[in-house]
Amino acid sequence: MADTLVRPTAEVPPVEERRRPPRVRKTPVTYLLRFIVTAYLFFLVAWPVSLVVTNTFDNGWESIRSLLEDPDMVVALQLSAYVAVWSVVINTLFGVGMSLLLVRYEFPGKRLLNALLDLPLSVSPIVVGLALVLVYGGRNGWFGPTLAGWGLDVIFSTPGIIMATTFVALPLMIRELVPVLEEIGIEQEQAAESLGANGLQRFWRITLPSIKWGITYGVVLTLARSLGEFGAVKVVSGNVLGQTRTATLAVEEKYLNFDQQGAYATAFLLAMVSVACIVIVGIIRPKNHP
Amino acid sequence: MSIDVTGLNKKFGDFVALEDVNVTIPTGQLTALLGPSGGGKSTLLRIIAGLEKADTGSVSIEGVEATHLPAQKRNVGFVFQHYAVFKHMTVAKNVAFGLEIRKRPKDEVEHRVQELLKLVHLSQFAHRLPSQLSGGQRQRMALARALAVEPSVLLLDEPFGALDAKVRKELRDWLRRLHDDVHVTTVFVTHDQEEALEVADEIVVINEGRVEQVGTPDQLYDEPANDFVMSFLGEVTHLGGVSLRPHDIELDSSPRLAGGVEGTISRMVRIGFEVRLTVLTVDGDEVSVVVTRAHARTHGLAEGGTVWLTPAAGATVVPRMAAAV
Numbered sequence: 377m378a379d380t381l382v383r384p385t386a387e388v389p390p391v392e393e394r395r396r397p398p399r400v401r402k403t404p405v406t407y408l409l410r411f412i413v414t415a416y417l418f419f420l421v422a423w424p425v426s427l428v429v430t431n432t433f434d435n436g437w438e439s440i441r442s443l444l445e446d447p448d449m450v451v452a453l454q455l456s457a458y459v460a461v462w463s464v465v466i467n468t469l470f471g472v473g474m475s476l477l478l479v480r481y482e483f484p485g486k487r488l489l490n491a492l493l494d495l496p497l498s499v500s501p502i503v504v505g506l507a508l509v510l511v512y513g514g515r516n517g518w519f520g521p522t523l524a525g526w527g528l529d530v531i532f533s534t535p536g537i538i539m540a541t542t543f544v545a546l547p548l549m550i551r552e553l554v555p556v557l558e559e560i561g562i563e564q565e566q567a568a569e570s571l572g573a574n575g576l577q578r579f580w581r582i583t584l585p586s587i588k589w590g591i592t593y594g595v596v597l598t599l600a601r602s603l604g605e606f607g608a609v610k611v612v613s614g615n616v617l618g619q620t621r622t623a624t625l626a627v628e629e630k631y632l633n634f635d636q637q638g639a640y641a642t643a644f645l646l647a648m649v650s651v652a653c654i655v656i657v658g659i660i661r662p663k664n665h666p
Numbered sequence: 667m668s669i670d671v672t673g674l675n676k677k678f679g680d681f682v683a684l685e686d687v688n689v690t691i692p693t694g695q696l697t698a699l700l701g702p703s704g705g706g707k708s709t710l711l712r713i714i715a716g717l718e719k720a721d722t723g724s725v726s727i728e729g730v731e732a733t734h735l736p737a738q739k740r741n742v743g744f745v746f747q748h749y750a751v752f753k754h755m756t757v758a759k760n761v762a763f764g765l766e767i768r769k770r771p772k773d774e775v776e777h778r779v780q781e782l783l784k785l786v787h788l789s790q791f792a793h794r795l796p797s798q799l800s801g802g803q804r805q806r807m808a809l810a811r812a813l814a815v816e817p818s819v820l821l822l823d824e825p826f827g828a829l830d831a832k833v834r835k836e837l838r839d840w841l842r843r844l845h846d847d848v849h850v851t852t853v854f855v856t857h858d859q860e861e862a863l864e865v866a867d868e869i870v871v872i873n874e875g876r877v878e879q880v881g882t883p884d885q886l887y888d889e890p891a892n893d894f895v896m897s898f899l900g901e902v903t904h905l906g907g908v909s910l911r912p913h914d915i916e917l918d919s920s921p922r923l924a925g926g927v928e929g930t931i932s933r934m935v936r937i938g939f940e941v942r943l944t945v946l947t948v949d950g951d952e953v954s955v956v957v958t959r960a961h962a963r964t965h966g967l968a969e970g971g972t973v974w975l976t977p978a979a980g981a982t983v984v985p986r987m988a989a990a991v
Contacts, residue, residue, distance in 0.1 A: 563750035566717050567808075569737045570744040571764035571815055581763075585754040 425647065431636070432644040439641040448618045449626060449638075453645070456623040459534070459609075460602035463541040467598045468591065471549025476583075478550070479557040496546045504543050505611025508536060532614035537622065540608035545601040549594035556590035589661060596657055600650035668693040668851040669714060669819060674723030676709055676875075683709040685875040687723070691819075691853055691868075696845045698866035699855045702898070706875040707855045708823055714853070715744045715821050728818045743812030743850075747824040749804040751796035757807050758783065758792040764815035782810040785844070802833040809841075813848065822854035826861070838865055859899045863887065871895050888982055896984050903954040904986050905947075905975055912942070912956040914981030918974045919965045926974035929953065934969050936962075945973060 432439055443449050477483075478490065496504065512520040512530040523530055530536045564586065568578045606624040613620040621629070623642055631639040669691040676684040683706045691697050699707040712718035714725055716737030724733040732740055752760050758779050765775045783789045786806040788799075796804055805825060812820060825841070826834040842865045845852055856862050862869050863883045871878040871886065871894075879891040890896035893909055903912050906927060918926065929947035936942075941962040943955045953975060957967075967973070977983060 560753075563746050563748065564752055566737070567744065567746060567750040567752070567811075568763065568767075570715055570717070570740070570742060571811070572738050572741070572767045573763075574738055577767060582752060 428640050428643050428647065431640040434637070439637045440645070443638060443641045443645075448621070449623075449642070451618050452621050452623045452626040453642075455534070455537070455620070456603055456646075459537050459541050459622065460599055462538045463545055463602040464595055464598050466538075466542050467545055467549045468595060470546070471553060471594060472587075472591065475550050475553035475557055479554055480562065493547050493550055496544050501540075501544050501605065501607030501609075502611060505540055505608035508540055508543070508608070508612050512536060512539075531612050532616070532620060534620065536612040537609050537620060540612045541602045541605045544605050544608050545598045548597040548601060549591070552594035552597065553587055553590045556587050560586045592657055592661070596653045599653055603646055603649055668728055669853070670724075670726045671710070671714065672724050674710070674713065674725070675721045676706075676713065676718070677721055682875050684713075684720070687872075687875070687877055689870055689877060689880065691851065691870075693728075693851050694849050695867040696842070696852045696854070696865060698862035698869045699853060699872055700859060700862040700866075700869050700898070701857065701872035701878075703857055705873045707857075707872045710872065711821050711823055711853060711855050714819075715742050716740045717744070741815065741818050743815065743817035743820040745805070745808050745812050745820070745822040745825050747827045749796075749801075749808045749828075751804055751808060753796055756793050756795060757788060757799070760796065760807055761810045761814050763811060768815065778814060782814055785813075785847075786810040800833075801829050802837055805829065805837065806840075809844075813850070817850065820850050820852040822852065824855050824857070827856075834861075841865060863899070871898065873898070890982065890984060893984055893986070896982070901954065901956075904951060905953050905977060906949070906951075907986055908977065908983045909986050910977055910981050910983045912954040914978045914983075915953065915955045916976045916978045917943075917945075917955055917957055917961070917965070917967075918976075919967070919971070921974045923974070923976045926976045927951075928972065928974055931967060931969050931971050931973060934962075934967065941967070943967070945975060947975065 474493070478486065509517065509531055511518045512523065514520045514524045514529055514531055517531070520530060528535070530539065560583075564582050565578045568582045573581065604624060605622075606628070609622055610625060610628075613622065613625065615621050615625050615629075623646055627639050627642045627646075630636075630642065669689075671687060671689045671691075674684050674687040676682075687706075687710060689710075699710060701707045709718060713720045714727070716732070716735060720733070724731065726732055727740060727742065737744075752763065755763070761779045761782055762775050765778060770778075779792075780789070783792055786809060788803060788807055788810070791799060791803065791807075796807065799807065809822075809825075826837050829837065838861055841854075854865075863886075866883060868880065868882055869886050870880050873894055879886060879895045881889075886895060887899055890899065893902075896902055896909055901912050902909050903915070904910075905915060916923070921928070927947045927949060929945040929951075931943055932946050932952075933944040934941060936959065939959050941957050941959055943957065943962075945953045945955055947953060955975065965973075
């Protein structure tokens with residue numbers, strides 16, 4: 377102890393670990409692989425998306441302006457934003473609770489639940505939409521007529537759109553949080569418990585700060601997925617102009633009506649929101665979080 | 667008595683972690699729970715802390731029945747092997763945690779945190795994050811955090827197990843001195859017999875879920891209750907019908923003492939000041955003997971040489987159990 381106690385400054389903290397992978401010697405194969413990856417991403421992602429941008433701005437800001445002057449389009453954009461926010465809120469609350477349940481507790485049927493949570497990713501959104509209609513359809517649905525009797529229309533109305541979108545984006549938050557929760561373990565919470573913290577205090581002061589970046593990424597992914605949802609929404613919304621038509625549905629409508637400029641402009645706005653989210657998170661996240 | 671454990675049983679599935687454990691841990695002392703890995707000592711500590719629930723049996727802390735009390739209400743300090751630091755808080759915030767939970771006034775918290783950081787020699791690191799500290803510093807911080815709430819007992823689960831040998835030894839000495847200053851009833855779990863013998867006032871030896879022996883380090887070393895305690899607390903060899911320590915065997919190059927057993931040196935290894943010998947006796951035993959370098963030199967010991975072995979006067983000797991060999 378002598379050296380650390382008498383001269384505590386002599387105890388050097390460990391050097392921050394470098395996250396850079398070890399340097400590999402570059403061979404012609406390295407360059408070939410780089411070329412293949414770059415070309416692949418360029419032709420599949422970068423070029424098509426950049427064409428949306430260039431097409432949008434063919435006439436300068438004209439297409440965006442005309443879009444925002446169309447009251448039906450404004451309603452569509454607002455509806456998309458409204459639905460996406462609800463989907464994010466519901467999926468965040470549900471996702472945090474479900475992730476804690478999956479990581480911290482053992483119960484019968486856990487594996488089944490785990491598999492079920494991936495269902496929204498593995499089935500086509502169209503199927504999701506049709507399934508919701510079967511249950512909540514106002515006339516023939518299993519539960520729909522009862523709800524309609526209480527004056528609550530689900531299908532062809534905003535609640536249905538929110539449900540479909542939430543369903544489709546459901547696994548994203550959970551898949552983001554489960555590995556984070558597994559990594560932090562429960563020792564910090566047990567330490568807090570022995571220091572006198574009750575359940576709520578432990579969640580608020582220990583768990584939540586530890587998973588906040590997981591939640592942030594989950595929110596970004598859920599938001600992007602919710603804004604872009606098309607198939608399930610198309611089935612349940614009824615696509616009523618100025619009422620239940622979301623921005624993605626409007627893109628299709630405009631495209632089919634040969635209003636390519638308008639379609640590109642709407643698509644551009646949708647893409648920009650998602651890109652902006654990712655960029656903002658990239659800027660504000662601390663350096664040591666990958 | 668500070669901690670009273672009666673009739674404790676705990677199973678994990680089919681595995682019996684603790685079987686009818688009765689222990690009383692005295693107030694104000696430093697007690698070690700010593701035993702091999704998987705022997706149930708950590709489970710016992712976690713049950714005392716309330717982090718684990720016993721199947722049957724009861725625990726009382728400072729006379730208060732605590733069996734069904736949740737961990738947060740037991741007022742125990744717990745230190746984990748892997749520190750369990752709050753990664754997103756500074757060192758000072760970590761130490762202040764328990765006090766803030768108890769809603770103590772701000773200036774009191776600040777004062778107490780400074781005092782504790784001084785005690786664990788981390789004052790100049792108050793505003794660092796735990797990730798910027800070394801392992802030994804993190805564990806000292808965890809100790810300060812546990813002490814902050816003035817716990818009635820301090821429980822440490824293999825506190826130095828994750829540290830390298832040198833830091834471990836330093837912290838061990840420091841813990842002993844800290845305990846002499848603070849005097850809080852402390853229980854620590856270790857599988858390192860040297861650590862237990864050096865630091866503890868009292869040792870509880872636990873093996874396969876049962877308490878084998880309770881006593882001071884001297885009692886355990888000099889009067890082990892059975893073969894297991896004897897072999898766990900140090901090296902053991904067998905000479906004639908008894909178990910004893912390799913350094914408790916007297917070795918002569920001539921049959922000077924009565925009852926000496928004749929043997930041949932089959933192996934000789936020198937490690938620093940000591941020389942370790944393996945002697946094959948005429949009875950067919952393979953006996954380990956440790957002598958000093960000087961002793962080996964005066965007797966001119968060499969591999970293949972003939973020697974006579976006798977248990978030293980006052981040696982700790984336990985009858986050899988046939989099953990234990």
